[in-house]
Amino acid sequence: MTQRLVVIGGDAAGMSAAAQVRRLRGREELDVVVFERGRYTSYAACGLPYLVAGEVASPDDLVARSPEEHRARGVDVRTRHEVRSIDVGSRTLAVIDLDTGDERVEPYDDLLVATGATPVRPPLPGIDASGVFDLRTLPDAAEVDRALTGAGTAVVVGAGYVGLEVAEALRARGAQVVLVEQADRPMTSLDPEMSALVAEALQRLGVRAHFGATVHGFDTDDRGSVRAVDTDAGTFDSPLVVLGLGARPASELARAAGIGVGDHGGIVVDRSMRTDTDGVWAAGDCVGSFHRVARRDVVIGLGTHANRQGRVAGTNLGGGHATFEGVLGTAITRVGDLEVARTGLSVAEAAEAGLHPVAVTHRSSTAAGYMPGADEVVVRVVCQAGSGRLLGAQIVGGAGAAKRIDVFATALWNDMTVAEVAAMDLSYAPPFSPVWDPVSSAAARAAVEVAAQ
Numbered sequence: 001m002t003q004r005l006v007v008i009g010g011d012a013a014g015m016s017a018a019a020q021v022r023r024l025r026g027r028e029e030l031d032v033v034v035f036e037r038g039r040y041t042s043y044a045a046c047g048l049p050y051l052v053a054g055e056v057a058s059p060d061d062l063v064a065r066s067p068e069e070h071r072a073r074g075v076d077v078r079t080r081h082e083v084r085s086i087d088v089g090s091r092t093l094a095v096i097d098l099d100t101g102d103e104r105v106e107p108y109d110d111l112l113v114a115t116g117a118t119p120v121r122p123p124l125p126g127i128d129a130s131g132v133f134d135l136r137t138l139p140d141a142a143e144v145d146r147a148l149t150g151a152g153t154a155v156v157v158g159a160g161y162v163g164l165e166v167a168e169a170l171r172a173r174g175a176q177v178v179l180v181e182q183a184d185r186p187m188t189s190l191d192p193e194m195s196a197l198v199a200e201a202l203q204r205l206g207v208r209a210h211f212g213a214t215v216h217g218f219d220t221d222d223r224g225s226v227r228a229v230d231t232d233a234g235t236f237d238s239p240l241v242v243l244g245l246g247a248r249p250a251s252e253l254a255r256a257a258g259i260g261v262g263d264h265g266g267i268v269v270d271r272s273m274r275t276d277t278d279g280v281w282a283a284g285d286c287v288g289s290f291h292r293v294a295r296r297d298v299v300i301g302l303g304t305h306a307n308r309q310g311r312v313a314g315t316n317l318g319g320g321h322a323t324f325e326g327v328l329g330t331a332i333t334r335v336g337d338l339e340v341a342r343t344g345l346s347v348a349e350a351a352e353a354g355l356h357p358v359a360v361t362h363r364s365s366t367a368a369g370y371m372p373g374a375d376e377v378v379v380r381v382v383c384q385a386g387s388g389r390l391l392g393a394q395i396v397g398g399a400g401a402a403k404r405i406d407v408f409a410t411a412l413w414n415d416m417t418v419a420e421v422a423a424m425d426l427s428y429a430p431p432f433s434p435v436w437d438p439v440s441s442a443a444a445r446a447a448v449e450v451a452a453q
């Protein structure tokens with residue numbers, strides 16, 4: 001008899017899984033049904049800030065595969081269908097068609113939960129006013145775009161990478177941008193001295209950043225539209241506010257069904273992406289992942305993890321064998337003229353994990369100093385006192401700087417010491433790096449520092 005796989009969520013994790021299952025199993029063996037509450041599938045949320053900025057011309061450019069294209073490949077995608085509950089006993093779902101209001105009970109043999117993450121919206125006065133946006137979906141981007149037209153000012157709340165990318169996008173569209181962040185610096189996943197360089201880049205961009213400033217609420221006009229943001233650092237008038245306060249795993253549906261959810265808020269899965277409940281799998285931003293350096297499960301929402309986890313789940317659901325081997329939290333972004341990247345643990349995170357970190361900061365150049373276009377790159381290496389084991393790295397700098405983080409990520413993945421990283425055979429020609437690549441020289445300095453202790 002034909003089995004039925006049902007996927008909840010039609011973006012990175014869910015559609016990677018569905019497409020992979022379809023590659024491995026014929027239509028006569030397995031039906032693959034995807035319920036997605038939005039209108040789009042397989043869209044690059046990562047590209048949303050660049051869509052708002054106007055660097056990406058059209059929302060369609062961010063859609064890797066439309067519902068019609070998935071259907072043509074044998075995946076039964078039902079957009080505008082929201083799953084309201086899961087009954088793991090009867091292996092059924094309660095599903096509502098958001099256009100007609102019709103409710104149905106849908107059976108499954110296997111279920112993949114790929115519900116992603118929900119943006120954090122603290123219960124502040126006025127937060128639900130019109131003009132206060134998240135940037136998580138294509139419709140969100142369209143709304144920000146609409147609100148931006150005619151708005152000379154904008155306030156961004158939160159200076160994580162999404163908040164910074166949004167601030168840059170709004171500047172690119174000509175808005176006066178105020179950025180408000182509760183922490184005393186931007187990008188707290190970096191060590192403070194690296195965050196300071198990001199703060200300088202924001203200044204160069206013309207963003208008026210206020211750190212250590214808490215938002216108390218949003219003033220609204222008599223039509224319920226936002227008109228100002230009240231903070232410790234003052235009241236900022238603006239008809240447009242974008243929240244970049246992070247996101248939490250969308251695991252409520254799973255939790256309510258009795259599927260295991262960890263203290264970190266993500267669904268608990270094993271390396272094959274199976275949950276603790278028979279026939280139920282999960283992948284993407286809604287799950288907890290094993291951090292290979294901290295040696296514990298964490299929640300880090302990244303498209304890289306979601307696509308890979310979806311592929312692993314799909315391979316296993318398709319009758320193959322694959323495992324997801326954990327995360328390092330490798331991430332990269334751009335803040336104006338500055339490239340920023342990190343992998344592994346910061347000093348604070350390593351100390352919290354009891355790993356006794358030692359760190360060095362090394363300044364070098366993206367190309368041989370005599371080449372036109374050579375720019376500064378600052379590399380920070382975090383390693384373990386005594387053993388010299390690499391624990392993490394951060395890079396900020398000009399064009400060509402940040403992708404070097406992948407060398408550190410590879411070394412971290414393989415549990416290398418900083419001395420081993422320094423000894424690696426990395427490429428060199430004047431347009432691309434000094435003779436000693438910044439990765440090599442930073443790792444060598446870290447090795448010296450460890451030896452001197």
Ligand SMILES: Cc1cc2nc3c(=O)[nH]c(=O)nc-3n(C[C@H](O)[C@H](O)[C@H](O)COP(=O)(O)OP(=O)(O)OC[C@H]3O[C@@H](n4cnc5c(N)ncnc54)[C@H](O)[C@@H]3O)c2cc1C
Pocket residue numbers: 008009010011012013014035036037038044045046047048049081082083084114115116117135136137162250253283284285286301302303304305306332
């Ligand atoms: C602005 C922005 C920039 C980003 N930039 C980067 C980047 O540069 N690099 C990077 O690696 N990551 C980036 N990310 C993160 C990346 O987009 C996410 O990690 C990735 O989209 C997660 O994929 P997912 O499939 O797990 O979840 P999602 O993409 O959130 O998809 C989940 C889907 O499930 C649907 N859904 C949820 N609940 C239900 C339900 N009950 N019924 C039906 N459907 C449901 C939702 O509508 C959604 O479409 C960025 C994210 C944002 C918001």
